């Protein structure tokens with residue numbers, strides 16, 4: 220049976236991309252070998268057997284740790300439902316959630332009235348149902364040496380690309396030329412760290428190319 224290593228889950232508002240403003244339950248899975256130097260969830264990289272805890276311990280965490288709990292789809296859904304969350308949109312993130320077979324979890328969530336979204340680097344084969352909204356934030360030339368896969372780019376409902384400098388825009392254009400996206404896929408540029416120069420570049424590029432701006436609303440309103 221497929222199980223998932225859960226670093227944390229919580230109810231919040233999605234602050235990025237097409238679902239910005241949507242009440243959402245975030246599930247953060249443990250494990251990522253991609254190696255982005257600026258990663259803000261480095262505590263999810265390693266899967267250390269000594270760090271296993273229970274789902275109850277996960278919900279009680281009050282800081283970011285490498286601890287995780289193992290659960291199958293039914294156990295996870297049941298635990299989420301017991302929290303009294305009201306959101307009906309579930310965002311599966313990481314870490315790199317595409318390291319897991321997400322079909323059993325997403326299918327079960329869909330059957331129980333939830334919509335699902337995955338946020339992935341695009342470097343692992345996706346195992347998600349057709350109904351799942353796929354957000355690819357392509358991680359290009361990172362330390363782990365993983366390539367962004369053409370079939371992930373083609374499956375993406377949206378591309379969300381953090382940028383600070385012109386070279387990040389060029390990287391994305393080069394990638395899309397090599398690995399085309401669907402005609403109806405949306406492209407969001409996200410200024411890194413809310414920097415003024417990055418935001419100006421993103422705005423000008425979005426106007427120029429008819430792309431969209433994603434500003435990480437949660438950081439402006441002070442929620443996680």
Ligand code: SF4
Nearest residue numbers: 251253254255258314
């Ligand atoms: S893919 Fe995501 S979780 Fe993995 S290192 Fe990069 S930013 Fe961090």
